[in-house]
Amino acid sequence: MKSSSEIHKLTVMLPTYLSDSGFLEETTHTDWTNLDTYRDKMSQRTQLMNQRSFKVEYVQNITQQECDNLDCGVFVSGYAKYLSKGMGVPSVGFEAEYHLMRYASLLQNYSLRKAKKCPPRPRIKNLPLPDETRIVSIE
Secondary structure, three states: OOOHHHHHHHHHHHHHHHHHOOHHHHOOOOOHHHOHHHHHHEOOOOOOEOOOOOOOOOOOOOOOOOOOOOOOHHHHHHHHHHHHOOOOOOOOOOOHHHHHHHHHHHHHHHHHHHHHHOOOOOOOOOOOOOOOOOOOOOO
């Protein structure tokens, strides 16, 4: 079971990511006012949806990717791994390169096992085109 501090960090981190990435602004096709889950997020003063549909808090000491790296896939998959196994997400020392190599080796291993289990299908033979080509007019 996860500690409440770990869960709190995630409840803060995920909405922050959604807000900072512009995800909430890009989902204009969603009518948030018709979803029961978001009805209590309505602004009392204007009766319009708030700019941010989630409560946003900022947390320090969480793992972040380097500024010059815009590929967040390894972080998302790493967080998914930690969360699915009930492990705490490390605040330092995530080591993205290690995770990239690990996922690459897992995929390679899967590919090799799959190739042994299911031999490749025979290829369809290419039929040679006839030497003569004719244009046919259909009226």
